[in-house]
Amino acid sequence: MASVSLDHALVLAAILFAIGFAGLLTRRNLIVMLACIEIMLNAAGLAFVAAGARWGQADGQVMFLFVLAMAAAEVAVGLALAIRFRQSLKSLDIDDADEMKG
Amino acid sequence: MTAMFYIAAVVAVLSTLMVVTRHNLVHALLYLVVSLFAVAVVFYALGAPFVAALEVIVYAGAIMMLFLFAVMLLNVSAESPIRMRRAWLGPAILVAVLLAEVIYGITRQSQALGGVEVGPQAVSKALYGPYVLGVELASMLLLAALIGARHIAARARDEEEAAESMERRRAKTAGRTRPAEPDLAAQQTLSAEEGDA
Numbered sequence: 001m002a003s004v005s006l007d008h009a010l011v012l013a014a015i016l017f018a019i020g021f022a023g024l025l026t027r028r029n030l031i032v033m034l035a036c037i038e039i040m041l042n043a044a045g046l047a048f049v050a051a052g053a054r055w056g057q058a059d060g061q062v063m064f065l066f067v068l069a070m071a072a073a074e075v076a077v078g079l080a081l082a083i084r085f086r087q088s089l090k091s092l093d094i095d096d097a098d099e100m101k102g
Numbered sequence: 103m104t105a106m107f108y109i110a111a112v113v114a115v116l117s118t119l120m121v122v123t124r125h126n127l128v129h130a131l132l133y134l135v136v137s138l139f140a141v142a143v144v145f146y147a148l149g150a151p152f153v154a155a156l157e158v159i160v161y162a163g164a165i166m167m168l169f170l171f172a173v174m175l176l177n178v179s180a181e182s183p184i185r186m187r188r189a190w191l192g193p194a195i196l197v198a199v200l201l202a203e204v205i206y207g208i209t210r211q212s213q214a215l216g217g218v219e220v221g222p223q224a225v226s227k228a229l230y231g232p233y234v235l236g237v238e239l240a241s242m243l244l245l246a247a248l249i250g251a252r253h254i255a256a257r258a259r260d261e262e263e264a265a266e267s268m269e270r271r272r273a274k275t276a277g278r279t280r281p282a283e284p285d286l287a288a289q290q291t292l293s294a295e296e297g298d299a
Binding site: 005023034042052060064068071074077080081083 | 104111131137153157173227228229241243250252
């Protein structure tokens with residue numbers, strides 16, 4: 001029973017990660033791409049927590065806390081960059097940034 | 103708990119698909135909140151209530167607030183007007199399913215899926231025992247991200263202000279030099295007339 005649940009939790013994590021990755025590749029809005037990265041990090045944390053729950057250990061949850069801190073740091077810097085992007089290019093479409101202008 | 107896990111998993115997958123497919127930015131973020139709630143319920147079903155609470159507080163609370171503030175700062179809603187009037191209906195239904203699940207899970211006190219439930223006490227003992235170095239590193243990372251984000255966002259504003267003040271100064275000096283030239287010419291003619299006299 002428990003091992004089946006671990007498998008299914010890992011499958012759920014893989015599905016969420018795949019959806020986030022597909023969104024990252026297909027969407028061109030900077031904010032939505034950051035949200036997709038959040039989804040992928042969340043899926044990775046879900047895999048950690050599922051593995052920790054399978055063995056009844058707290059280590060999985062501790063690793064999820066570290067993933068959480070990293071996601072918060074990443075999104076803070078990413079949104080600051082998005083504000084900067086918007087100010088310099090007047091858009092949020094990353095295809096507008098395909099030219100290097102020094 | 104098994105049914106709880108599967109229902110929350112379906113809600114998580116559906117709402118995450120909606121995040122990726124919505125064109126309106128605010129709708130996508132609304133569905134992202136639902137997705138994070140669903141994953142929190144999955145954590146609860148897996149026997150990790152502490153992490154489930156943190157998922158709601160930090161992800162759905164703090165990080166989504168950061169996203170919404172960025173959207174408001176960037177004034178994106180002006181570009182993408184709301185076309186779908188009933189935008190709240192989908193997230194509301196999905197969250198209602200999750201709420202019913204959580205109420206069921208709390209009132210029934212059923213067994214966690216992993217067998218044993220790992221509570222906050224065990225997590226805290228591990229966090230401040232063998233993992234204390236990681237906690238310190240995470241705090242340093244958060245501090246660095248805070249300063250970095252402030253630096254990146256503030257430099258944009260500084261440069262904008264610098265460009266504005268430079269334009270203002272240029273306009274002012276241009277306005278000052280233009281009337282100064284006839285004065286100089288008049289003085290020169292005056293002194294020339296005095297010399298003649």
